[in-house]
Each structure stands twice: as structure tokens, then as C-alpha cells.
Amino acid sequence: MHSQGSEQLARLWTESQPVVGAYIHSLVPNFHQAEDVLQQVAVMLVREFDKYDASRPFLPWALGIARNLAMASRRTAARSVECCLSDDLVGRIQVAFQEQGDSWAGVRQALRMCMKKQPQKVVEVLKLRYAYDLKYGDVAKRMGITDGAARVMLHRAREVLRRCIQQHAGGTTKW
Incomplete structure (x- = not known):
């Protein structure tokens, strides 16, 4: 080839x-x-x-x-x-x-764009949880915060990403 x-x-x-x-x-x-x-x-x-x-x-x-x-x-x-x-x-x-x-190509593209807009701390918490598959307690330890704070931070990050993706993927997502 x-x-x-x-x-x-x-x-x-x-x-x-x-x-x-x-x-x-x-x-x-x-x-x-x-x-x-x-x-x-x-x-x-x-x-x-x-x-x-x-x-x-x-x-x-x-x-x-x-x-x-x-x-x-x-x-x-x-x-x-x-x-x-x-x-x-x-x-x-x-x-x-x-x-x-x-x-899904549009959703993936929107996710990449939305991730670039996030503060470094939000990107870090998302990577620890989803890229490294760490449990909430391990995420909290790595970031020096409580388990509850890690859960809240992840919840808020997911919500911000969800809204951003919906906005940039043309409203094609239904979750």
C-alpha cells in the first residue's frame, strides 16, 4: 500500500x-x-x-x-x-x-472541543475517573480532596460537558 x-x-x-x-x-x-x-x-x-x-x-x-x-x-x-x-x-x-x-462522530468531536474548554482541574478529575478508571476515593486521594468533593466535582463536570456537547453537537444527543 x-x-x-x-x-x-x-x-x-x-x-x-x-x-x-x-x-x-x-x-x-x-x-x-x-x-x-x-x-x-x-x-x-x-x-x-x-x-x-x-x-x-x-x-x-x-x-x-x-x-x-x-x-x-x-x-x-x-x-x-x-x-x-x-x-x-x-x-x-x-x-x-x-x-x-x-x-456519534459529531458527539466525539464536540466532546474533544468541550474538554479543551475545561479548567485543568476538571480535566484532571475526569481523566482520573474515566481514563484511569479510579474509584471516587482514589480520585479524591490523588487530588487531595474529600470523597464527597470528588463526587460533586465529577457530577458538575459531567453536567457541564453534557450541556456543552448538546450545544455543539446540534442538539442530536438525547441524554
Whole structure:
């Protein structure tokens, strides 16, 4: 693949990966197995990118590859454990992710913009809680505040972000 194709794939995959990852996680119940499938999808996209028709949307193509690999993974897992999703349901889930996938791009962009507007202390508390997955007590210790203060700070930060995202994502969010 030439450098221009590599750059195009990198851009398309970066935009689509969160949706593809969520789709895979909805089909493959084991977290680590789902992450393995996501990596397999990335490898397959690189290998098959020269077959991609650039006149068509990338997300459905990537979701189709993800579906095939997720179903293969589910078949392997089904040999040892009964699986619970029919092929029809998997198809319906794929359609839902295709329809909703692009709508989340605006929300992610709005979130990045809104995070840049926040004071450093708010960004820090959000990172400790969500990026590092720390419990409230651990967040409080790291910031030198009480548990209650950490909870209130996080609640207020989430509310400010929610309002900011709704304002900048064109009111498309309903939460």
C-alpha cells in the first residue's frame, strides 16, 4: 500500500474504530476475545484495503469485515459454550450500528472541543475517573480532596460537558 493509501486508511479507521469496536463488543461477550477480534479487523482492513471501493462509505465495509470475524469468533466459542445471538439478530445489530455510527462522530468531536474548554482541574478529575478508571476515593486521594468533593466535582463536570456537547453537537444527543 502506498503512503497516500496508508494515510487514507489511517484516517478512515480512526473515524470508524469506536463504532466498529462497540459493534464487536455487542456481538462478542468476552472482553478480551472482542479486543482480539477488533485487532483482527484492523489487520484485515490493512490487507484488504486495496479492494475497498472509495466511492462507497467505509463504515459499512469495515462493519461487514467485523461481522465476519466476530461471527467466526462466536462459532469458535460456541463449540465450548452455547451462544445466545441468532444470525438474524446479529444482522439487525449491524444495521443499527451503521445507522447510528456516523451520528456519534459529531458527539466525539464536540466532546474533544468541550474538554479543551475545561479548567485543568476538571480535566484532571475526569481523566482520573474515566481514563484511569479510579474509584471516587482514589480520585479524591490523588487530588487531595474529600470523597464527597470528588463526587460533586465529577457530577458538575459531567453536567457541564453534557450541556456543552448538546450545544455543539446540534442538539442530536438525547441524554
